[in-house]
Amino acid sequence: MLQDQISRVVKHSVAYSFAFSQPFSFYVDAYPMMQNEILEQSNMLKYGMQHESIRMLQHKLQKLSYYDSSIDGEFGILTEYALKKFQEDQVLDQNGKADQQTVKSIIDKEEKYYLQQLNDELEFSIGDTGDEVKELQEALHYFGYYRANIDGIFGEKSDQALRAYKQDKGLEIHHIEAEIKEEKTVEPQIASVEVVKQEENTSESPDKEEQKTTAESVQKTTNTENLGGLLTNAKAVIGTPYRWGGTTTAGFDCSGYLQYVFQQIGVALPRTVSDIWNATKKVNQPSVGDLVFFETYKPGPSHAGIYLGNGQFIHAGESNGVEITSVDNSYWSERYLGAKRVTFQ
Incomplete structure (x- = not known):
């Protein structure tokens, strides 16, 4: 399953062959969807533990506005408090532990958050900037389409990532110049305006x-x-x-x-x-x-x-x-x- 997941999220990367030559740790930071796989396969995370999975957990809780401290991979009191608050909002057992049900709920919540950024049907043009562009880049990065810097500038790579996402979802693409591929009659390279017309049936002509x-x-x-x-x-x-x-x-x-x-x-x-x-x-x-x-x-x-x-x-x-x-x-x-x-x- 993990290999299938990796294949799906990196297929749009311009460094496809490079990505598969990297150790597994490469995917942890480069591909957020890989973090979901790791967390789902982790045993219960709880107070006092220190692990890379906890860093991922803190990052997700921070994105969902439950955790506002440093992302250090240490399951301390602030991480526990953030989990309890999340569990309370999601009507889960408030045990302050990252059990299987809580982890699944966090991942589902995060995925819905990013999908919302892509489903707002916002129109962007090359050169646009701002927080909305940054949110779009983060969402595309989460689903494995965007591999560049998240800088809030809608450039070529952002446009390519958005088009790839829309193509996969069967959505209409509005961000590129149409490349017409339908059959058409052969036309001249540049049709020209005829400037000098030939006179017919003239009896005399100038030299x-x-x-x-x-x-x-x-x-x-x-x-x-x-x-x-x-x-x-x-x-x-x-x-x-x-x-x-x-x-x-x-x-x-x-x-x-x-x-x-x-x-x-x-x-x-x-x-x-x-x-x-x-x-x-x-x-x-x-x-x-x-x-x-x-x-x-x-x-x-x-x-x-x-x-x-x-x-x-x-x-x-x-x-x-x-x-x-x-x-x-x-x-x-x-x-x-x-x-x-x-x-x-």
Whole structure:
């Protein structure tokens, strides 16, 4: 049973192979669920004893707000008092001993406490901070999904852990960019706006040099018009809520937003951020209208927006929906991958 338990709680660890090479003591601190197994298999713990299991017992009583002294592994009067108080609240025999029934009740109570943190259906976005994030991390850590520092910052590892938990529970995932895998017709890397149209049935045509000059002039004017339309359309939907997989004004995810905005000026973008990255032209520095890409929940480009100039970009963010944000923001600046350009032909 113990080996099955270990397998279940470490399967999402990025150090899966490393974990199984460690001695059993590794699991005691790294995997809280292992503490439950140890306590359940322990004999009755009582006043005067000193044992690693008592340290685990004190930790659990402290989490449940019954024990507020040091966690030292010594079953003293304060540990006994905490147990009696817990037993009283749970209508158990108030003997001050960690017998099998009391231990089971403590574990059940703790598990319900952590499940509550995961069942509150709180929405978090990359970069969110606070006590609620910390409680979420603790809960995910308890069930073996989160292996990083419990720091109250919702980052990539927190997002990955939450998605893994939701996946196992069959819950809908709202925290990542949709990766569309359905069959679809082959589309060009970047569909372009046709700028110079061929005249049909013309009896006369200007010489080649004049035609070239005219074409360049038309292309420059049209690109300016396209850029103006792009920015107008991009800003027109500010405030539209974030929706995983969303591609309409009812709600966007980040690539759905880009796809929608460019569609308004006749440009078809691929559906996912990674495909958009592959389909666009790299530039050293972004200009107004270029796309800026970021690495968030997975390696490689996973978020993108439209550069507005002056260090600002507009994108569909998970916290506030479509919004204007600074590229120099501490969160985004650390995850910036580069800029790319959609070419108008």
